[in-house]
Amino acid sequence: MHRLFWKIFLSFWVALVLFAAATMFTASHYLEHTRQQEEATGPRERLQNRVAEGQRIADRAGVEGLKAWLRDLDRRELVPLLLLDRDGNDLLGRPVPAPVAEHLAREATRPWHAPFRPRLRALIRLPDGGEYRLVPDYQGVILGRVIARPRVIALPLILAALASGLVCFLLARYLTAPLDRLRRATEHYATGDLSTRVAPTLGTRRDEVAELARAFDHMAQRLQELMTLQRQLLSDVSHELRSPLARLQVALGLARQRSDGRADSEFDRIERETERLNDLIGQLLSLARLESGVTVAEREPVDLVELLASVASDADFEARAAHRRVELDGTTPATIQGDARLLHSALENIVRNAVRYTAEGTAVTLSLERDRGKPDRWRITIRDQGPGVPEEMLPLLFEPFVRVGDARDRASGGYGLGLAIAQKAVRLHGGEVVARNEPAGGFSIAVVLPAGPGSS
Amino acid sequence: MSRILLADDDVELTEMLSQYLAGEGFAVESAHDGEAALAKARHGGFDLMVLDVMMPRKNGFDVLRELRASSLMPVLMLTARDEDVDSIVGLELGADDYLPKPCNPRVLVARIRAILRRAPTGDTTIAGQEAPQTLTLGDLEMHAGTRRVTCGGKPVVMTSTEYSVLEALLREAGHVVSKAELSERALGRKLTRYDRSLDMHVSSLRRKLGTLAGGEERIKTVRGVGYQYTRS
Numbered sequence: 001m002h003r004l005f006w007k008i009f010l011s012f013w014v015a016l017v018l019f020a021a022a023t024m025f026t027a028s029h030y031l032e033h034t035r036q037q038e039e040a041t042g043p044r045e046r047l048q049n050r051v052a053e054g055q056r057i058a059d060r061a062g063v064e065g066l067k068a069w070l071r072d073l074d075r076r077e078l079v080p081l082l083l084l085d086r087d088g089n090d091l092l093g094r095p096v097p098a099p100v101a102e103h104l105a106r107e108a109t110r111p112w113h114a115p116f117r118p119r120l121r122a123l124i125r126l127p128d129g130g131e132y133r134l135v136p137d138y139q140g141v142i143l144g145r146v147i148a149r150p151r152v153i154a155l156p157l158i159l160a161a162l163a164s165g166l167v168c169f170l171l172a173r174y175l176t177a178p179l180d181r182l183r184r185a186t187e188h189y190a191t192g193d194l195s196t197r198v199a200p201t202l203g204t205r206r207d208e209v210a211e212l213a214r215a216f217d218h219m220a221q222r223l224q225e226l227m228t229l230q231r232q233l234l235s236d237v238s239h240e241l242r243s244p245l246a247r248l249q250v251a252l253g254l255a256r257q258r259s260d261g262r263a264d265s266e267f268d269r270i271e272r273e274t275e276r277l278n279d280l281i282g283q284l285l286s287l288a289r290l291e292s293g294v295t296v297a298e299r300e301p302v303d304l305v306e307l308l309a310s311v312a313s314d315a316d317f318e319a320r321a322a323h324r325r326v327e328l329d330g331t332t333p334a335t336i337q338g339d340a341r342l343l344h345s346a347l348e349n350i351v352r353n354a355v356r357y358t359a360e361g362t363a364v365t366l367s368l369e370r371d372r373g374k375p376d377r378w379r380i381t382i383r384d385q386g387p388g389v390p391e392e393m394l395p396l397l398f399e400p401f402v403r404v405g406d407a408r409d410r411a412s413g414g415y416g417l418g419l420a421i422a423q424k425a426v427r428l429h430g431g432e433v434v435a436r437n438e439p440a441g442g443f444s445i446a447v448v449l450p451a452g453p454g455s456s
Numbered sequence: 457m458s459r460i461l462l463a464d465d466d467v468e469l470t471e472m473l474s475q476y477l478a479g480e481g482f483a484v485e486s487a488h489d490g491e492a493a494l495a496k497a498r499h500g501g502f503d504l505m506v507l508d509v510m511m512p513r514k515n516g517f518d519v520l521r522e523l524r525a526s527s528l529m530p531v532l533m534l535t536a537r538d539e540d541v542d543s544i545v546g547l548e549l550g551a552d553d554y555l556p557k558p559c560n561p562r563v564l565v566a567r568i569r570a571i572l573r574r575a576p577t578g579d580t581t582i583a584g585q586e587a588p589q590t591l592t593l594g595d596l597e598m599h600a601g602t603r604r605v606t607c608g609g610k611p612v613v614m615t616s617t618e619y620s621v622l623e624a625l626l627r628e629a630g631h632v633v634s635k636a637e638l639s640e641r642a643l644g645r646k647l648t649r650y651d652r653s654l655d656m657h658v659s660s661l662r663r664k665l666g667t668l669a670g671g672e673e674r675i676k677t678v679r680g681v682g683y684q685y686t687r688s
Contacts, residue, residue, distance in 0.1 A: 242557065245558045246469055246559070247469050249558050253561035275560075310649070341650045
């Protein structure tokens, strides 16, 4: 079940054991080797050779030469060699270990010609009459001394590091490669492509990562099904709601044919309300579509000035019937990449809303300029001369069917879905919609759109 | 009296619509699934088919595709209101026009009349009374009476709507015809925003006629304005 757990556990364990074993083996091997060397030549002869060498240096260079020779020896040799004067002090001032001092003291009490152990003449005499004894300190071969001499343990250390490094590298790669594939798949999902599957790329793997990949694939498949379902639901709802509407419209036409113009104004009214209902269903569907992300904005060059002008002229035509105007107030040439139809409906919704609230006899003004804060963005401002919106309601303005809460809105039917649709459509273009009460009076909604590549 | 085939799976709707259209002076017959519609349409005798996209057994697109293999009978597609793709697909398959559903029956009648006006079996004198009988430009010949087109001597099969679009462009060859004007003259209705009908008809005309001898496009798009038939 927990294959990956055991893989990680075992490989770390094995790597550590291998590393420790290799270190211990090489260190002990080296020590063994040193000892064997000592025994091959015999410690006695070796010491004798050292003493002769020391004596030659003492004769030629005196105390200073002796000190330099001793330092060099200490660096080279694993077994420390002490050079003690008559009082038992080391020439280089190194501390004399207790066992060595005891040994010397014992020896001093014995006669020179003890029969069971011939005395070693390990004396170096200086020209000035000083006398030193060369004493090897075998017990001084401690780990610290081994480590302080890198030349001795460098090779085994490097080998152990390489071996464990290789193990860890392979393990890390084995673990992260499928995670990378999962990440790439997630990125695909984020862009809306839910058809990517990860598990088949992992071959015969049977561990936690493979299980994760399978769970992932399952999730993607479920999402895909839900998306299809959502799309199906949208079109079903559209069909189910609109079939009765279609019948209603034909029935209305028939009634009109047969009434010989006696109830035309009533029929006009019914027709208008039917059309309104139809629009509302359309808006609901387009909002649902925008929210579900089913709609992906088409990308084509959209001339914002042209778009704004056409929205303004259409809205002006409608507004004049209610003694209001819609005016274009300052534009600058701007083209963006986007879905002209979506942007048109977004702006139309905002402008319609503004016309509804602007005071009678005033104008709604539309302007287009480069955003002052961010020059890579276009700012379209739709401003009305209405009573504005309470500050605390501003963030809620783009929620579907929000009511600002005074009688004015109930009379005019609230904000409906128009602003919610506008915001979703603008966001689909990477833009933002900002509403605010103007300090000088009136209310404005700004549509900020990123100027795509190739814009002037 | 024009005979209309009404293909829609909504029985109540077709009943009422039949009555309404009868009141407007049409003879109407209806079919409630794709296969029945196709069988009736192939049997002939209709001047126009009103074809709903959503139908059981065979959807509207399939009916249109199979019908177009053998017949140029004028077809008005009824498409779902929020599916722009449907209208484009329909026009691509050779529909003469489309109307989003639900629609006002008055608009439906206006569209039917506009299509019938340019159909060859209709009263041709309405469309081409003052027009010369044959329109010729380069290798292209249009015979107004029979509404037949030959290109380089070979006959080109096209729907009556495509014929009308081509005729309007050819009469103004060398000049740009605005989309608004083309829509009124060829489709018999005002241009609406984001209506792709003309683009689709023009692109199928391009496909059917091919390029001029020099490889030049016969019908050029003048961006933001309209179309122009190239006078070589």
